[in-house]
Amino acid sequence: MKTVLKNFSFPYKTPILILSPIVLFVPTFVIAMLPIEQIIQLPGYVHRGTLFLSTFLWTLGFIYYILGYHFQILRGDEFKFKIHLESLNVVFTTTLVFLFILIFVFVNFAPTMLSYILVILAVVGIVAYLLAAEFVKEKYQ
Amino acid sequence: MKNTLHILRAERRLSQEDLAKLLDVSRQTINAIEREKYDPSLPLALKIAKVFDKKIEEIFFPEEDR
Numbered sequence: 001m002k003t004v005l006k007n008f009s010f011p012y013k014t015p016i017l018i019l020s021p022i023v024l025f026v027p028t029f030v031i032a033m034l035p036i037e038q039i040i041q042l043p044g045y046v047h048r049g050t051l052f053l054s055t056f057l058w059t060l061g062f063i064y065y066i067l068g069y070h071f072q073i074l075r076g077d078e079f080k081f082k083i084h085l086e087s088l089n090v091v092f093t094t095t096l097v098f099l100f101i102l103i104f105v106f107v108n109f110a111p112t113m114l115s116y117i118l119v120i121l122a123v124v125g126i127v128a129y130l131l132a133a134e135f136v137k138e139k140y141q
Numbered sequence: 142m143k144n145t146l147h148i149l150r151a152e153r154r155l156s157q158e159d160l161a162k163l164l165d166v167s168r169q170t171i172n173a174i175e176r177e178k179y180d181p182s183l184p185l186a187l188k189i190a191k192v193f194d195k196k197i198e199e200i201f202f203p204e205e206d207r
Contacts, residue, residue, distance in 0.1 A: 078182050079170035140169075140178045 020061030024054050083136045090132035091125050098124045144201045147175045149193045164188050 027050045031039055073084045099121060106113045150160055150171075157175070161168045166185065173179035174189075180201075181189065190197045 077167045077170055078185060079167065079173055079179055082179070140173045141176075 020058045020065070023061065024058040027051065027054050079140075083133060083140070086136045087129050087132040090135075091128045094128040094132075095121055095125045142180045142201055143177060143204050144174065146171075146189065146200060149195070149200065150175075153193070160192070163192050 031050075073081055099117075102117055102120060103114075106117065150157070155163075157168045157171045161171050164171070164185065165188075170179070170181075170185075174181055186197050186201060190200055193200065
């Protein structure tokens with residue numbers, strides 16, 4: 001029988017999750033502490049570079065986090081994998097329902113909000129996953 | 142699916158945690174199987190049978206067979 005890598009170590013959890021938003025928002029706080037005249041006078045590439053670097057680190061951090069979570073679930077305990085799959089099922093349905101509701105609402109009442117539809121759906125998906133995982137866990141207790 | 146896992150475990154004086162370690166799964170998995178809320182996969186059922194030195198059908202059986 002194939003040995004399952006249950007204790008697969010992947011340092012993906014809290015540090016990355018905390019560090020990523022910090023890295024993203026650090027420029028905002030640093031800029032807020034500097035005098036506004038100096039910031040305006042800074043060349044454009046400094047602004048663009050700062051934003052590029054922080055968003056790049058943030059993106060890398062979250063990709064690392066998501067891949068780590070994926071592999072840990074995949075190679076971990078089969079019961080937890082089942083909970084994960086059932087949660088994803090809920091997320092898929094919820095996201096699709098929200099997609100069509102949001103399209104309807106935004107097209108008719110707030111067309112400019114269509115630009116944010118992916119971000120809103122991502123948040124809906126994450127929240128749905130967290131709630132669904134708790135709900136599914138309750139079912140098996 | 143019904144099972145006699147909790148009886149077998151008690152006979153051998155194993156805690157859920159001990160059995161989970163032997164089977165390389167989480168304690169929650171053992172708990173869910175014992176409470177008959179979750180049916181294990183065939184590889185896990187085989188492992189359980191091996192640990193208790195029994196056949197799978199002596200541990201797991203359909204509800205109507207009880």
